[in-house]
Amino acid sequence: MIVTEAPGKLYVLGEYAVVEPGHRAILIAVDRYVRVEARPAEDAGTLFSTGTDRSLSWRHSGDVVDFDEDTAGFYRYLIAALDTVEGLRREKGIAARHYELHVSSHLDDAATGTKFGLGSSGAVTVAAVAAIGGIYGLELTPDQVYRLAMIATVQVTRTTSGGDIAASALGGWVSYASPDRQWLFDASRERSVAELLDAPWPGLRLERLDELDPDGDDRAVPATAGFAEPGDVESVEESPLTVRVGWTGEPADTPELVGRLRKDTALPADLLDRSDDLVERLEHVLTSGNTDNVADIVAAARALLGELAQQRASIIETPELTELVESALKTGWAAKSSGSGGGDCGIAVGPAGRDDRDLERAWISANIRPLPLRVSPRGQKILTDSARPTDPRDSA
Numbered sequence: 001m002i003v004t005e006a007p008g009k010l011y012v013l014g015e016y017a018v019v020e021p022g023h024r025a026i027l028i029a030v031d032r033y034v035r036v037e038a039r040p041a042e043d044a045g046t047l048f049s050t051g052t053d054r055s056l057s058w059r060h061s062g063d064v065v066d067f068d069e070d071t072a073g074f075y076r077y078l079i080a081a082l083d084t085v086e087g088l089r090r091e092k093g094i095a096a097r098h099y100e101l102h103v104s105s106h107l108d109d110a111a112t113g114t115k116f117g118l119g120s121s122g123a124v125t126v127a128a129v130a131a132i133g134g135i136y137g138l139e140l141t142p143d144q145v146y147r148l149a150m151i152a153t154v155q156v157t158r159t160t161s162g163g164d165i166a167a168s169a170l171g172g173w174v175s176y177a178s179p180d181r182q183w184l185f186d187a188s189r190e191r192s193v194a195e196l197l198d199a200p201w202p203g204l205r206l207e208r209l210d211e212l213d214p215d216g217d218d219r220a221v222p223a224t225a226g227f228a229e230p231g232d233v234e235s236v237e238e239s240p241l242t243v244r245v246g247w248t249g250e251p252a253d254t255p256e257l258v259g260r261l262r263k264d265t266a267l268p269a270d271l272l273d274r275s276d277d278l279v280e281r282l283e284h285v286l287t288s289g290n291t292d293n294v295a296d297i298v299a300a301a302r303a304l305l306g307e308l309a310q311q312r313a314s315i316i317e318t319p320e321l322t323e324l325v326e327s328a329l330k331t332g333w334a335a336k337s338s339g340s341g342g343g344d345c346g347i348a349v350g351p352a353g354r355d356d357r358d359l360e361r362a363w364i365s366a367n368i369r370p371l372p373l374r375v376s377p378r379g380q381k382i383l384t385d386s387a388r389p390t391d392p393r394d395s396a
């Protein structure tokens with residue numbers, strides 16, 4: 001059996017701008033994971049998920065994979081991941097196998113099922129790609145897992161920037177510029193998967209910015225707890241910045257918000273340039289360790305999102321998010337909404353090691369729920385690998 005995990009994500013800077021190909025964002029992977037178990041099967045494979053009561057069977061049929069249901073349903077991301085990695089397997093001349101994929105997502109609140117907006121479709125796709133790659137012994141690099149998951153995702157939607165996939169594949173702090181998804185979709189019809197793993201992708205930039213140890217132990221703080229005690233997280237907090245996450249209690253509808261903000265036209269060029277500039281400045285903070293300008297950078301990013309929302313007569317920072325940001329500012333943290341806004345999460349950013357007790361108190365009294373999330377030092381990863389034959393080409 002192969003077991004993989006892939007972390008959820010949060011946007012730190014550059015959301016919305018990053019939807020335009022070639023424009024940039026910084027994200028963190030967070031220490032909540034989607035888990036996929038891949039188990040060998042005989043004549044047919046099956047997809048299972050804790051997200052639905054239904055399973056879905058599939059089988060190899062000549063050069064294609066046949067699924068027992070329309071590919072547009074709940075399993076669409078898993079189907080696309082399977083099709084993509086099976087395409088690569090076929091190109092490499094590796095014998096086809098059947099397997100079950102069992103998916104469980106731990107990104108949402110286990111007790112209430114509440115969605116925190118940590119990027120479930122991205123993490124599911126990434127974890128599935130890694131698991132199927134594991135079944136066939138493909139030894140995929142994080143960059144290759146990103147690319148395979150992105151090729152899969154553009155078969156489902158070309159709206160998403162793929163920032164969630166980037167953070168989930170690489171882990172830690174990730175600097176990202178989105179590829180041209182229409183180009184990628186068209187290229188995926190004309191070129192082999194193997195070629196697309198090596199080719200330059202217009203717009204794409206993918207880089208991990210921190211030096212956190214991906215093999216280091218994760219902290220053991222129960223997911224239901226409030227903030228971690230100071231000291232609990234020392235082993236993973238070597239980056240110059242630390243992030244705290246607050247939840248407003250309102251899930252957001254990202255496709256609806258992105259649609260409303262982009263309308264039929266791309267975002268204004270000057271706004272995209274200013275956003276890229278802020279991303280570059282934060283990248284410099286992370287690589288230089290000089291945190292002096294963080295408050296200015298985060299405040300400018302917040303203002304820029306406000307400008308964007310105003311221009312498009314929409315709302316990114318809801319009154320609840322304003323509360324979250326202003327209460328954090330009063331305790332000396334930099335803060336902004338994270339991701340599409342309209343509810344969901346906000347983040348507070350400060351130098352690593354900063355005491356967070358005042359912030360936690362301020363958020364609780366402002367009716368904001370502090371989420372016990374930290375930067376995940378690891379991206380997707382194969383945790384157990386007990387099914388793989390020594391040479392996958394030997395098995396049918």
Ligand SMILES: Nc1ncnc2c1ncn2[C@@H]1O[C@H](COP(=O)(O)OP(=O)(O)O)[C@@H](O)[C@H]1O
Nearest residue numbers: 049051074075076077103105119120121122124
């Ligand atoms: N546990 C899961 N198992 C399989 N697919 C999942 C799971 N969780 C989410 N997905 C897929 O991701 C889709 C949700 O994606 P989306 O609306 O983009 O949310 P998010 O913002 O969390 O990525 C679901 O409709 C489903 O297709």
Ligand SMILES: C[C@@](O)(CCOP(=O)(O)OP(=O)(O)O)CC(=O)O
Nearest residue numbers: 015016117119160161254339340341
């Ligand atoms: C607006 C965006 O740049 C960021 C949205 O990020 P969120 O964290 O809000 O959420 P999901 O994509 O729904 O997981 C859209 C994009 O990059 O695709």
